[in-house]
Amino acid sequence: MKPLVVFVLGGPGAGKGTQCSRIVQKFGYKHLSAGDLLRDERKKPDSQYGELIEKYIKEGEIVPVEITISLLKREMDQTMAVNAQKNKFLIDGFPRNQDNLQGWNKTMDGKADVAFILFFDCDNEICIERCLERGKSSGRSDDNRESLGKRIQTYLQCTKPIIDLYEEMGKVRKVDASKSVDEVFEDVLKIFDKEG
Numbered sequence: 001m002k003p004l005v006v007f008v009l010g011g012p013g014a015g016k017g018t019q020c021s022r023i024v025q026k027f028g029y030k031h032l033s034a035g036d037l038l039r040d041e042r043k044k045p046d047s048q049y050g051e052l053i054e055k056y057i058k059e060g061e062i063v064p065v066e067i068t069i070s071l072l073k074r075e076m077d078q079t080m081a082v083n084a085q086k087n088k089f090l091i092d093g094f095p096r097n098q099d100n101l102q103g104w105n106k107t108m109d110g111k112a113d114v115a116f117i118l119f120f121d122c123d124n125e126i127c128i129e130r131c132l133e134r135g136k137s138s139g140r141s142d143d144n145r146e147s148l149g150k151r152i153q154t155y156l157q158c159t160k161p162i163i164d165l166y167e168e169m170g171k172v173r174k175v176d177a178s179k180s181v182d183e184v185f186e187d188v189l190k191i192f193d194k195e196g
Ligand code: UP5
Pocket: 010, 011, 012, 013, 014, 015, 016, 017, 018, 019, 033, 034, 035, 036, 038, 056, 057, 058, 060, 061, 062, 063, 064, 068, 092, 093, 094, 095, 096, 100, 130, 131, 133, 134, 142, 151, 177, 178, 179, 180, 181, 182, 184
């Protein structure tokens, strides 16, 4: 079976990770957060990419796709090697720019189907507040005002146009992510109930 992918996009702190955890519990997807995979790779003492990843994340910039896609593909391959039936993936925080999209198409064209894009639409100020609040305990090097300004800029300049591109293809399912976690999940449920 081919992997069936839902891309989960939205600004920093829009609630992608939070909602993905809930979707996993309810619908049996495998959640792959590109950001978490990059942070895990950075932590490995023997990684040749550790420093590079840290620099990009702190600056709110987007890591070259070759690195991100190799991590995503490895996770997908491993998951399906263990259980070939486990072919539904939520890919959270990717593709974030043209480079990401081209890298995906080059590596995954014909090898995976993208069902739709789940877009968490959230006011920038709310996004920043959520990340600053989380920053009190997250230990994330990018949950500070300076990095957040850059993350928002990158989101608006690079990621939003990718969402718009998918929108033109009729692939975007948009949710108002400024509401409470429960309210957002109610809307998410409606989408997954419909999409199957
Ligand atoms: N929270 C969540 N939902 C809430 C709600 N409805 N109401 C109130 N509070 C809510 O949530 C963030 C915080 O808000 C939490 O404290 C949560 O409790 C609360 P979370 O679910 O973590 O939001 P999420 O959208 O996942 O936020 P995250 O910070 O992870 O988003 P980013 O897109 O900024 O981060 P990501 O980890 O995806 O990427 C980080 C960096 O990695 C990027 O900036 C980039 O440098 C790099 N990266 C790449 O280069 N390439 C990639 O492909 C991916 C990442």
